[in-house]
Every structure is written in structure tokens, then in C-alpha cells.
Amino acid sequence: MKIFRFFILISLLFSIVLNAQTKLEKVKSYFLDSKELRKDNIDWYRFSVPENWEKVNERKISLAVAVLKSKTASKQEPVVFIQGGPGGNTISETIFWINHPLRKNHDIVLVDLRGTGFSEPKLCPDLGKKFFEILSKNQSEEQDVRDKVKVSLECRQDMINQGVDLNSYNSISVANDLHALKNVLGIHKWNVYGVSYGTYLSQNYAKIFPGDVQSLILDSSIHNISEYYTNNTQNYILSLSKLFKSCKEDAKCDKEYPNLEEVYYNTISELEKIPITVEVDQSIVPSGKFTYNAEDYKIAIQQSLYDKKLIEVLPLLIYQFKNRNTSTLAGLVQAFSGALSLNYGNYFCFTCNEVIPYNNLQKYDSISSNYKKLNGGLSFYRSDFNVCNQWNKNQDILKSKSISLKNDNPFNVLILSGGFDPITPAYYAKETAQNFNKKVQIVNGYTFGHGLGYTQSGADIIRNFVEDRPITDSLKQYFNQKDVAFKTGITLHKGVVKMTADISSKQWYYFIPLIISLLVVLVIFAGTLFMIFSKKRKSNVTVYLLFLTSLTLIIFTISLIAGINNTLNNNFYLLAFGLPSIWNFTFLLYKLSLFLSVITFVILLIKVFRNNIPFYVMIFLAVGIIHYYFINWGF
Known part of the structure; x- marks a missing residue:
């Protein structure tokens, strides 16, 4: 009994010391110009935490936090949302959560993870624009990679000059941030909802602090970080093959866009010989011009597979590249730029700390070499190996920081998976389920891409799951459709x-x-x-x-x-x-x-x-x- 009391006392003292290193301060809305958000019942905070949780008395950083209060008095456990990327913004999407089904009975906690969004310090906020300018140029793939490495290393040096501890931007630090935030908000347990790379962060958090988790929602999940890059080309080909097959089996699609697979690969060859240059607004690209080469084309189609609506127009889009329709392709540039809206300082800290060191470039190239017609996989992703190789020079990257995602804890788990998802495909959902022993439900969206939870059906399913209500066939009927509604005529x-x-x-x-x-x-x-x-x-x-x-x-x-x-x-x-x-x-x-x-x-x-x-x-x-x-x- 005395030993038990001793441990309780030690735990209490540790909690007091830890909380002394954090500070939660209420602030005005991050959207002072939005009347809708100003009038809503939202608490806005700045949350100060140690940049390095192993050196809690040293440098502090500030996280932006928003708590959207439940719309009813009968509150249940809150939901904390963990964005993907890495480097995606969270609080900038607050408007999406205003009328989310979850908010009826739950507070929703949004956090701009360290180095993203409104959190400080901001890590190279203009790096994505520099990448886009590189992509817009009519130059070789090798020169693109050299330029990308150059501006990335300039970003790295800029962060070092600001005193940023690059090694402190990883999933373990995020887990500590979330644990401290939960405690300071006075929350006993919350439902942890991660999307894309946020599913990896969520699983790490649930492994390190299982007592924090009421339930786990994993949308477009990562099951094993060592396969996140290695299988990238293979996963893209899986989605492409499904697209070609679905169009061929659809009489209208096959008639209007015949031989889609052949057209796709022939266009790669044509763009390698003669790229397409289009005129765009200078606010998007300062030069006013964007040149599509073969690599830009491949990544444009790959990014389009993320979105159900874009999947429906992909045969049409592939044909516009074939026909070199400059007016349509000029309009695509703005949408394409959205793919580079991440906080890339954060992106490379996380990627070079805990992703690339566990992925093998030789294996990546070996898998990519199996797809001759694609000609080398996707340089957009492969170049991250080049960046991280230089980024991590003279740095001690400890592989021991990576932990197994296997989790025996008893909380319920929901996994959402899109059939055309080119980055976290359907088989990832099955593999992720193996990380948990029981109480796992998988919901497939056969004609969907990435991020099912952003749809109305996905939101309703997540609400029922969190509230321990059945996920009925009527809820899943939109996801259960297996034929893509390709747009013709x-x-x-x-x-x-x-x-x-x-x-x-x-x-x-x-x-x-x-x-x-x-x-x-x-x-x-x-x-x-x-x-x-x-x-x-x-x-x-x-x-x-x-x-x-x-x-x-x-x-x-x-x-x-x-x-x-x-x-x-x-x-x-x-x-x-x-x-x-x-x-x-x-x-x-x-x-x-x-x-x-x-x-x-x-x-x-x-x-x-x-x-x-x-x-x-x-x-x-x-x-x-x-x-x-x-x-x-x-x-």
C-alpha cells in the first residue's frame, strides 16, 4: 500500500513538473474577418510547449488550437483531429467543422501541429511556391531535382539560423504535444481522428499514450512507415490499372475515350519529346508560364486519383493532354498548385527524421523498374530521397525513435479506405487492421480516392462509430457503389x-x-x-x-x-x-x-x-x- 502511494505521489509530481513546462492562453479568433466564425462558440488558444521534450526547460514553441464546442449540453468525449501531409494545415479548415455531424454531441479539438498553419515558428512557408516554380520550368528531371535539393537545403539552413531543433519535429514530439494538450484542457479521454500521414501520427500517439484514447479513426491509413515510399510506384500503378479497367468496362467511357491505357503511356513518351507550355496568371507562377513535361503529367494524374470527382473526369483529362488542349491545361495549373500547399519545412523535418531513413531507395528503384512504360516511377517522390540524403548529412538520425504500430489496447478502431487511393491504397487498410487485435471496422469506398471522412457519408459513419452506434448499409450505400460515374458528352x-x-x-x-x-x-x-x-x-x-x-x-x-x-x-x-x-x-x-x-x-x-x-x-x-x-x- 505504501509503495502504491509512493508511485501515485511520484506520478503527481511528474505531472506538475510537466504542466509547468506548458502554457495554454486564450486568444482572439484566427479569422477576425469571418463573421460566421467570430459568432460561433469556439475557443481559440495558443499552447506553449517545449520544442524538445527531452529538454523541457529550453526553447518553447507555440501551437495554434481551436476548440469547437458541442452544440448540445449532453457532451460526450471530445474528438481531436490530426492532419496529414506531413505539413498539412488544420485550423485553416475550421469552417469545414462548423456543422460537422460529430459536433452535435462532441467538442472538436483542432491543432495546427508544430511547424504548420498558425503555429510558430513557421518553417519555410514559401518553400512550396519555390517547388512550384521549379516544376513550371522547361528543364530536365535532373535539373528539377538539383533545384529542389538546393532550395530545400536553403530552408534547412534558414531554420537552423533561427535556432530550430530540426530533430524535434517528429511523431513522438507530436504525441507529447497532444498528451499535454489533453491534460491542460482537462480531458480524460478523447477520440483520435487522423487522416493520411495523420494516421501514422495517431497510431504512434495511441501506442505511447494508450490511456488518452477512447477510440481511433484512421482515414487513408499508413500501416508501416517503411513501405510509405518504397511501394509508391506500385500503388500508383494499382490505381491507374483500376481506372483503365473501369473505363474499358463502361460502354460510354470506352467509346468516348478508347484505348485509355495506351493513350496515357503514349502521352508520357510524347511529353518527353515535346512538353506543353501554357500561359497562366502571374499570381500563380511569376513567369506567367507553366510547362508540362512527362513528370508533371504523371504527378498531375496521380494527384487526381486522390479525389472521387477528379477520378470521374480523369479519362477526359488524359485525352486533353493527348490533344494538347492548352486552355484546359492552363486551368489545371491552379488546381495542381494546391498539391504543394503543405508547410514544407515541417514536411522535410518529419520525412527526413522518420520516413526516408526507413525506406530503401534501391528497393524503390527496383519496384519502379518493373513498370517500364512509366519510365522511372514518380520523380516528385523519388527526389525526396535526394533531399533527405543531403538534409541528414552530419546528423545522427536514430532509428530507435521509430516504434512498432502494433497495439494491443482495447479501444475501438475505424479504418476508412478509398478504392482508387494512389498513396494509401485499399490493401493498406487491411494491413493496418493487423496492427490491432480486435474491435476493428473497415469501410471501403470503392470509387473513392483519399480522405473519405471529408464526405458527408464519411462524416456520418464516423459519428456513428464514435457514438458506438451501428454503421448500417444505408450509411454505407454511397460508398458501396462500385461503378465510377465517368463524365462523357x-x-x-x-x-x-x-x-x-x-x-x-x-x-x-x-x-x-x-x-x-x-x-x-x-x-x-x-x-x-x-x-x-x-x-x-x-x-x-x-x-x-x-x-x-x-x-x-x-x-x-x-x-x-x-x-x-x-x-x-x-x-x-x-x-x-x-x-x-x-x-x-x-x-x-x-x-x-x-x-x-x-x-x-x-x-x-x-x-x-x-x-x-x-x-x-x-x-x-x-x-x-x-x-x-x-x-x-x-x-
Whole structure:
């Protein structure tokens, strides 16, 4: 009994000492411009922790934390979300969690892990942009790798100059951060929800601090860090093969995109000879140009396999590369840049500390060499070996820091897995389940890619799992669909591509002249309609021309908005290509409106312009502004 009390006392003293090294401070919202987030019941914090948990009295770092309070009084154990990457942002996605099903009965704890997002220090926040500029250039794969190593090492040196302890950015440090945060928030246990690389962090945390975990949710899971890079090419080929097979078995897809596999590999060969250069906004690439070579093409298709909606348009996209459709490929550049939005200082600290040292480059190359037509795997990933080889020079990387993910603890585990996922494929889910002895459920999304939990169905399944309710077939029915809804019958239209790109990138005031002009046209339509049906007024040819011109412009605008809205609801990625062919009449309407506008302009100028110059100048200006926008877009 005395021994037991002694250990209790020692544990208490240790806890007091540990808590003295951390500090939780309430702060204002990280989104002061967002009225929605400011009004919501969210507590925002800065959490100070030791950078090196083995030297708790030395340098401190600051983690950004958000606690979204449960919407009901009957609270259950909180959920802590662990982002992937490594280097992904968490708190920047707070808006996603506002109405998440989990929030009904649970507080949701979001943490920008050390070196990410709003946490400090920020580790080379512009490194991703530098990588993108390297990719945009028309240069050899070898030069790309040399440039990537150069800017990465500059980042490393910059962090060292700031006093950053590079070896302290790893999964064990994250586990200590989470354990300390749980304690300071006064939480007994919480549900740990990790996605992608966050599943590796989550499993490490659950192994080191099993008493913290109520349940474990692993979305797109990693089962063994030593295979994370080694099997990369093999996993990509698995997903590609499934794509080719699914399209071939779909009559419409096979008819519109025949010999998809052959086209994919032939395009690699063509791009090795003649890359494709497209013009892009200088805010994306300072040079205003992006050149797709074979490696860019391979990684663009690989990244597209992450997303269900993109999977549905992949045959169309592969054919746009084949046909060298520069307008579509220019629009793709912005989406492609999102793949490099990670905090790359954090990424390489983690990757070079605890991933690359356990992955064998010779084995990676050996596996890649089995796929001759792919010609060397993916240099986008292989180059990380080059970076880490230089990054870890003269550093003592202790392999003993890596721990087995085998876990005998009794908490429930849910694993979500996408059938087309090219980085953590379906067989990873089965292997991950072997890390746990019992109480493991696997949910497969056969036509999905990466991150099933970001869908409504995934969110509902996770809520039922956390609340110990059955995951029924009705909940899984969306995931159980096994046929990909490939998008066919798409009319390519550069006007739609450019217009939607401007809508997403331009400031709202850019469209003010267009909106005002459309309102003027609406007034013209109402006025001429009144004159036509008025018994007191006699209509002439100019009235009818103004009526027809305004009517076609209004119908065109309404049809275009309806087509875009319908496409947004169906698959918004289609807007990077054009519109489904059922909306082809919209483009004919625009040509008709342009023809009528020219005829009306000429007749008005000849017949009645001098009678009321200010009035007709206003009409000419309004109609001219509308056509200026649409002709500039390429309609």
C-alpha cells in the first residue's frame, strides 16, 4: 500500500513538473474577418510547449488550437483531429467543422501541429511556391531535382539560423504535444481522428499514450512507415490499372475515350519529346508560364486519383493532354498548385527524421523498374530521397525513435479506405487492421480516392462509430457503389474555362460593370415589352430589335448560370473543360445575341440615335460591356 502511494505521489509530481513546462492562453479568433466564425462558440488558444521534450526547460514553441464546442449540453468525449501531409494545415479548415455531424454531441479539438498553419515558428512557408516554380520550368528531371535539393537545403539552413531543433519535429514530439494538450484542457479521454500521414501520427500517439484514447479513426491509413515510399510506384500503378479497367468496362467511357491505357503511356513518351507550355496568371507562377513535361503529367494524374470527382473526369483529362488542349491545361495549373500547399519545412523535418531513413531507395528503384512504360516511377517522390540524403548529412538520425504500430489496447478502431487511393491504397487498410487485435471496422469506398471522412457519408459513419452506434448499409450505400460515374458528352469550351477561372480568382468588384450592364438590359427588356403590349403606343422596328436583343441576352445569361450551377452540383471539375453537351444551346444563344446586338446597333445608329443620344449611348455601352466580357472570355 505504501509503495502504491509512493508511485501515485511520484506520478503527481511528474505531472506538475510537466504542466509547468506548458502554457495554454486564450486568444482572439484566427479569422477576425469571418463573421460566421467570430459568432460561433469556439475557443481559440495558443499552447506553449517545449520544442524538445527531452529538454523541457529550453526553447518553447507555440501551437495554434481551436476548440469547437458541442452544440448540445449532453457532451460526450471530445474528438481531436490530426492532419496529414506531413505539413498539412488544420485550423485553416475550421469552417469545414462548423456543422460537422460529430459536433452535435462532441467538442472538436483542432491543432495546427508544430511547424504548420498558425503555429510558430513557421518553417519555410514559401518553400512550396519555390517547388512550384521549379516544376513550371522547361528543364530536365535532373535539373528539377538539383533545384529542389538546393532550395530545400536553403530552408534547412534558414531554420537552423533561427535556432530550430530540426530533430524535434517528429511523431513522438507530436504525441507529447497532444498528451499535454489533453491534460491542460482537462480531458480524460478523447477520440483520435487522423487522416493520411495523420494516421501514422495517431497510431504512434495511441501506442505511447494508450490511456488518452477512447477510440481511433484512421482515414487513408499508413500501416508501416517503411513501405510509405518504397511501394509508391506500385500503388500508383494499382490505381491507374483500376481506372483503365473501369473505363474499358463502361460502354460510354470506352467509346468516348478508347484505348485509355495506351493513350496515357503514349502521352508520357510524347511529353518527353515535346512538353506543353501554357500561359497562366502571374499570381500563380511569376513567369506567367507553366510547362508540362512527362513528370508533371504523371504527378498531375496521380494527384487526381486522390479525389472521387477528379477520378470521374480523369479519362477526359488524359485525352486533353493527348490533344494538347492548352486552355484546359492552363486551368489545371491552379488546381495542381494546391498539391504543394503543405508547410514544407515541417514536411522535410518529419520525412527526413522518420520516413526516408526507413525506406530503401534501391528497393524503390527496383519496384519502379518493373513498370517500364512509366519510365522511372514518380520523380516528385523519388527526389525526396535526394533531399533527405543531403538534409541528414552530419546528423545522427536514430532509428530507435521509430516504434512498432502494433497495439494491443482495447479501444475501438475505424479504418476508412478509398478504392482508387494512389498513396494509401485499399490493401493498406487491411494491413493496418493487423496492427490491432480486435474491435476493428473497415469501410471501403470503392470509387473513392483519399480522405473519405471529408464526405458527408464519411462524416456520418464516423459519428456513428464514435457514438458506438451501428454503421448500417444505408450509411454505407454511397460508398458501396462500385461503378465510377465517368463524365462523357462534355463540350469543351475555353470561354467557360476562362470565365469560371476569373470568377474564382478575380475580386468581386471586377464584375460590377457586367452586373450593372445586365441590369440595364433587364430594364430595356421590361420597357420594350411594355411598349409592345401597350395599346397607347405604336411599336416600330427599333423597339422590336431592342426587345429581341435584350431577351436573347437575358435568356443566354440565365441559361449559362443554370448550366454552371447544374455542373457545379454534378461535378465542379467539369468547369475546367466546358459544359455537358445538353447546354450547347447556350453557346448558340450567345452567337444569336451578338448578331442581334450588331444589327440593333446599326439600325439604331441610322434611324433614331440623334433623337435621344444619352439614352442610346447608355444602351450601346451596357450591351457593349456585356459582349466585352464574354468575347474576352472566348465565347
